[in-house]
């Protein structure tokens with residue numbers, strides 16, 4: 001058995017679903033693709049704009065020689081969702097946001113791999129990147145043979161689908177590279193048709209700043225059309241991946257990622273009542289944490305508006321007293337969406353006291369909807 005074969009066998013033993021090897025050569029195609037997306041204005045504002053750093057591994061390690069790509073599936077069996085629908089008002093999380101700090105677990109698995117490598121190469125230099133590193137995980141994974149790029153630009157493995165947490169290890173020793181996989185989409189265009197924003201402009205060409213996932217992380221109060229399209233999406237959007245036939249038949253992951261305490265469908269009232277301390281404790285270790293409490297609570301209010309349940313009015317009335325204008329504005333919109341006599345009275349009273357011009361505008365528009 002070669003060292004590469006032993007390494008891959010060991011990876012499977014410790015719970016890594018997918019592993020492959022590629023060289024540390026530049027990712028020229030990815031570089032050109034990023035440049036094109038930038039020219040077209042398709043990138044989201046929080047994209048790392050130093051494309052060289054993302055596509056030229058030697059800028060991260062001078063003597064880099066190879067890259068090991070790893071993937072762990074975060075697809076869990078649907079019947080694992082025992083807490084689902086317990087609450088009257090719930091939002092939906094994209095799958096990647098349903099777990100406790102998966103970066104930490106993935107990193108620890110990759111550290112185990114590095115220890116394994118060090119037994120044979122004690123002097124090896126190794127750098128671990130998990131999800132948020134400068135290198136483009138999907139590009140590394142593709143070239144290392146973990147999967148192919150779907151038309152929705154997700155990395156798809158024929159066995160595990162595309163709900164994959166990816167990471168890579170940069171090494172200064174050469175290892176035998178694997179071959180990239182052939183594209184498996186064929187004539188299928190299900191994801192292009194399913195995207196609620198028609199953000200998949202062409203196969204592999206995504207207008208990321210129009211994706212609903214982007215809007216769940218965007219600041220401010222975007223237009224009403226988008227608010228309605230968000231529906232119950234509290235964080236992220238999986239639509240283009242959920243419809244993919246490869247995910248329909250995908251093998252679930254080993255379950256090493258644990259669903260966090262908020263559950264897969266968090267209670268929106270609980271989200272709105274979180275103190276800063278509770279937010280740090282409950283949301284702090286999830287993939288949603290980086291954007292802050294205000295954005296998550298704004299999304300919760302939009303979800304409540306889209307639920308259109310008059311029983312939510314009392315929760316929304318409380319939110320109208322919040323010191324943060326974006327929260328009052330989102331609450332005003334949600335109350336207007338629910339409508340009815342009580343909603344009308346609440347909005348009219350709030351308008352009498354409100355000083356913030358943007359919130360006043362939301363209150364006025366809410367009232368107009370009800371009239």
Ligand code: SF4
Nearest residue numbers: 150151185188191244
């Ligand atoms: Fe490819 Fe169809 Fe999956 Fe889109 S839905 S990524 S076109 S197989």
